[in-house]
Amino acid sequence: MSGPTGRLLALLSLLQARRDWPGGVLAQRLEVTERTVRRDVDRLRGLGYRVTATKGPDGGYRLESGSELPPLLFDEEQAVALAVALRLATGSGDGTDDGVAQGAARALATVRQVLPSHLRHRVDAVRVTALDRGPAVDPAVIVEVSTAIRRCEVLRFDYGEESPGAPPRRTEAVHLVRRRSRWYVVGWDLDREAWRTYRLDRMRLRTPHGPRFVPRELPAPDVATFVSARFKGSADEDAWPCRGTAVLRAPASEVAPFVGDGDVEALADGTCRVTLGAWSWVALAAALARFDADVEVVAPPELAAACRVLAARFAAAGG
Known part of the structure; x- marks a missing residue:
């Protein structure tokens, strides 16, 4: 695609590829003047992209995150990789596995609709049959737990069949793990003073979260080794009892x-x-x-x- 529209898409692709671009380098890559780059940046801003000017000897531009999701631009390999990942996330492709799979199925339909025919055929060739469907988990809960982990905030929640009047559990959650079609939270239980794993589908979160904490060191080289040992019933890092x-x-x-x-x-x-x-x-x-x-x-x-x-x-x- 040539002309102003093609140049605008090329500019957007460059801005998405790395954090900072000097204005002169962008002009050279697009084979235009810096004044044209400034005009095209203004057009992107008008489409909802937050492109900010960076200070420095050369000056430049940076694509920032915004409050709304603007149109995204992917090259062919990125588009195929995204579609295949969404296909895998849906399990069998029908989106009935859990809340995440349903969202992935809708996203896949959106991406597939705009793919060129030759790329659509590549994506459609991926067929996945899920043999071990896990219990449904609300994507909002996954996001909430992930946010608490990132902010190092103590999770407060009821678990399983515990009485509604029981005090909430308090855990310094450090990892969110998916294993064999189930979601788990790994954290330090403040009341039991021990490392625990919790099934996310059995957790009923309480709000607000607890206070901030400094993450403890996991008693294993990595979370995969820790979780594997826990499911083997061993305190050792990677050993069966x-x-x-x-x-x-x-x-x-x-x-x-x-x-x-x-x-x-x-x-x-x-x-x-x-x-x-x-x-x-x-x-x-x-x-x-x-x-x-x-x-x-x-x-x-x-x-x-x-x-x-x-x-x-x-x-x-x-x-």
Whole structure:
């Protein structure tokens, strides 16, 4: 697109690409005079874009955030990436997963409508089927919790089936996490004096928020390691409370696809050694049975004892 309209779009694209632009550099990039750049900046302001003049030896321009959302400009790769991300957020594409998915579906329809045909075909080729839909979460709650985390404000909320008359929980929330189609809040519980994770769909926020706080150091290298350890029921950073090994009479190539977060080691005689973790020793023994192979050389002794317990239970169940 050439002419004033094309130049205006090019100017907007440049302003969106980086924070500050000297006026002279913009003029060179657009192959116009600085006076023309000033006129085009005024036109963008008239369309609702907050373009401010920056001070300095050269002077320049900066695109600021405003009180309303003006039209946005994306290049082709940005537009496709945005549409694909929205497609993934909708799960199956119908927006019935939760409040976020519904908003993503509406946004996807808006973006798709203005895409050129060749880009629309690329986006439509992405098909996602959600097999694990999570409970619905109001997007406004996600925004409210995220705001409290950013401002370091104590969250006050009722949780689960607690009595409406009970005092609210008070938590120094530091992370908002999505895991396996559920939203969680990670924070320091001020009343229990311990790190906790809370399901966002079970939280009923109270307003206003509590006082500001200085964030504590998470007892793990990162939030992913912390949450993973919590769901494994371990205080260690990334360990199951029960962990053991066993030799399976099956090739490592057949076991590896089903080992999950365990380890598999091929042995010279065509068998393999697996190392797994679980909530309990009996659960770990049951995990070994899923490979449909003979099991031997089990360690530690607690795992061997759990195998005997499990064998007795299954023998009784089988009559």
